[in-house]
Amino acid sequence: MEKYETPTNGLIQMVRDGLPEMTWMTFFAVLAFSCIATRIISGLQGRQQTRDPSEPRASRLAPYWFPWLGHSLSFTWNHASLFQGLRDSMDESVFGVYLRGETHDTVISPSMIKTILSSSKNSSLALDQALHNVFGNRNLIHSLQQSRNQEISDDVPGFISKESFLSEASAAITKMVQRNIPNLVSFSQSPVDQAPWERDSSKVSVVQEGESVCEADLFALVRNFVGHHMSNFLMGEAFLENFPMVVEDLWKLDTNFVSLFVGLPRYVPAPGVSAGHAACDRLHHIMSIFYRAFTAWDDGIDPGIELRELDDVSELVKERMRTFRKLEMTPGASAAGNLSLYWDVMEHITKITFWTTLHIFADSALLKEIRKEFAPYVNSSRPSREETGFPFDEPPRLSLDLDNVLESCTLLKACYHETVRLHSAGVSFRRLESDLTLTESDEDATEPCTYKLRKGEKVIMPHVAYQTDARRFSNPDQYDPLRFVVTDPASGRKQASADALGPFAEGLYGIKDNQLNERSILAFTAGIVSMWDITSADEKVLKIPNNKSTWGSFQPSKDIRVRMKSTV
Structure with missing residues (x-):
């Protein structure tokens, strides 16, 4: 007997078949409606309110599309572009951004930033x-908060600014540059014979062995070279010898710093997040081992054969670990402190050295002027066979007088300042401990405004929004180091001044515009420019790549393939 389906059964089956499709359609409809409603409501909240001109303003909220997340996705993807765009669209010195359920006051006026940072x-x-x-x-x-009550100081910026430390740092870095800049590339085809900084990511290959010409990825090569030697200076040679992959892991952490900073867990399917977490775990473990070895060495106990020689650890790191011991901190807490300082120093020096070097070589007239300026203090040479009496060529030699470079090389220092302006994207964060009234200076605005911020509010200061503002820098996208060359009214001499940078971006441990960073970057840059000729591998003009958003200082959006040969 034929079985007939009742109308009720047919309706139930139809609903079952269509439920998945209806669910997804409903989900996307609700999501779209929520985003549109959020954009409308946040736009209304951020509208300019009629107010008494004599009363301080409250910060206006920048419109956003995503509920709860707010501007978080844009912040994670490219925080520099987010703040540059809001700077132009909001036309305010203080405005609000919404990040994961919280409103943050964003301040872009340099005079206001100075007021907040000075408190x-x-x-x-x-x-x-x-x-x-x-x-x-x-x-x-x-x-560290407890240390203030125990009269134990962990003043990293203060220690870095000490003349005794700077003298030690200058001597050590100068010695490393003079010894190893001639070996930036070894012209060895086999990775076994190459220096550690040439292998893997640098992709160094010999082009013309007879003429000693090679090709390399410039960013990877310079970052690895500078990172290797700054690691030796900060942590001592035994550190890198026993943990040879530490620099590579540091670069993985740096590339994914923003994702980690905003708190993305390792299971989020975003590029690099899992690798960033894994690199951070390995680095944390290494720093814990290093701390245990140092405490044993500092007590006169044999720390083991791997990390026995720790005399050459920098005084900055020694002093910091001794402070941690006084505070009776665990190896894990100490590892976090040492790793954060290690990253903070390394990321800025390595990347800004690359950008400064690239800009100089990309402009032939600027390269000629720089070499002429530092010629009395930076010299590359190679003794002839007649001078040495040997039947073979001696290795090249570099002479570097860093003190005179810092004192007399105005254009080179101006290049450094201009590179910082174009390629750093630091962000400072503060929580206000009391109500604060901020007023723009006359230099910052034709009609200075006053804003009222409340106790407990979180404040963001994106320095990139100031450094690329056309109202403050003419042709802000153009590399022009002369904007930082001024005339000293007292002596009438030309000198490089960073005053135009305004409130320079902070790192985790004080401002990035410190003497250690400046001396290191200028030493490495002067050595590379003096010892090497660098041109594009395709025999065209060297092009400056776009900035890739990372924390602190930008990475290039793509590496630059270059051809290198010695100048002597």
């Missing part, structure tokens, strides 16, 4: 969040 009462959020989300241990903040 020691406002607590810094960047180090706290980085230690928790990136470096794996927030206990360091609690320990």
Whole structure:
């Protein structure tokens, strides 16, 4: 007997068949409606309100599309572009951005930024969040806060600015540059014979063995070379000898720093997030081992054959680890502190050295002027066979007088300042400990405005929004080091001044525009420019790549393939 389907059964089956499709359609419809409604509501909230001109303004909220997330996706993807776009669209010196359920006051006026940064009462959020989300241990903040009551100092910026430390750093870095800049590339085809900084990511290959010409990826080569030697200076040679992959892991952490900083867990299917977490875990473990070895060595106990020689660890790192010991910190908390400082120094020096070097070689007239300027203080040479009496060529030699470079090479220093302006994207974070009224200076605005910020509010200061503002720098996308060359009214001499940079971007441990960074970057840059000729591998003009958004200083959007040969 034929079985007939009842109308009720047919309706139920139809609903079952269509439920998945209806669910997805409904989900996307609700999502689209929520985003549109969020954009309308946030736009209304951020509209300019009629107010008494004599009363301080409250910050206007920048419109956003995504509920709760707000501007978080744009911040993670490219925080520099986010703040540059809002700077132009909001036309305010202070405005609000919404990040994961919280409104942050964003300040872009340099005079206001200086006011906030100069106050020691406002607590810094960047180090706290980085230690928790990136470096794996927030206990360091609690320990450092306790140290203030125990009269134990952990003043990293103060220690870096000491003349005794700077003299030690200048001598050590100068010695490394003079010894190893001639070996930036070894002209060896086999990776076994190449230096550590030439292998893998640098992709060094010999083009003409008879003429000693090679090709390399310039960013990877310069970053690895500078990173290798700055690691030796900061942590000692035994550190890198026993942990040869530490620099490579540091670069993985640096590339994914923003994703880690905002708290993306390792299972999020975003590029590099999982690799960034894994690299951070390995680095944290290495720093824990290093701390244990140092404490044993400092007590006169044999730390083991691997890390026995620790005399050449820099005084900055020694002093910091001894401070951690006084605070009775665990190896894990100490590892977070040492790793954060290590990254903070390394990322800026390595990347800004690359950008400064590239800009100089990309402009033949500028290259000629730079070499002429530092010729009395930076010299590359190779003794002839007649001079040495040997039947073979001696290796090239570099002579570097860093003190005179810092004192007399105005154009080179101006190149450094201009590179910082174009290729750094630091962001400062503060939580206000009291109500604050901010007023723009007459130099910052034709009609200075006053804003009222409340106690407990979080403040973001994106320095890139100031450094690329056409109202403050003519042709801000153009590389023009002469904008930092001024005339000293007292002596009438030309000198390089960073005053135009305004409130320079912070790192985790003080401002990036410190003497250690400047001396290191100028030493490496002068050595490379003096010793090497660098041209495009395709025999065309060297092109400056776009910035790729990373924390602190930008990476290039793509590496530059170059051809290199010695100048002597």
